[in-house]
Amino acid sequence: MTTTVDDRLDAAFAALADRTRRDIVTRLSTGEATVTELAAPYAMSLQAVSQHIRVLERSGLVSRSRHRQTRPCRLEPELLETAVSWIEESRRIWSERVDRLEEHLARVQEGDTP
Numbered sequence: 001m002t003t004t005v006d007d008r009l010d011a012a013f014a015a016l017a018d019r020t021r022r023d024i025v026t027r028l029s030t031g032e033a034t035v036t037e038l039a040a041p042y043a044m045s046l047q048a049v050s051q052h053i054r055v056l057e058r059s060g061l062v063s064r065s066r067h068r069q070t071r072p073c074r075l076e077p078e079l080l081e082t083a084v085s086w087i088e089e090s091r092r093i094w095s096e097r098v099d100r101l102e103e104h105l106a107r108v109q110e111g112d113t114p
Contacts, residue, residue, distance in 0.1 A: 028075035
């Protein structure tokens, strides 16, 4: 992995560490939304929701465009796909390690180790 990809993953995981931002990403997975629409389920100001959106924008998970008088937010799934690939590869590596450990422990229990 290159440093750029690592930096992008760091930013994405940091952004997703907050429940509100994860909720916003989940909502945007169904389609574009304005800040007002994204703020509706929360007991927080539009400014606070805008701050969460800015964190998501800086991480590359969300972008905003201009449509007439509004600036709808949109999910940018490429970075999520990169994160999922990293998670799946890590899961595969650790699964192989656990399998090898289980095999080793089984041999130890059977007395087959030197």
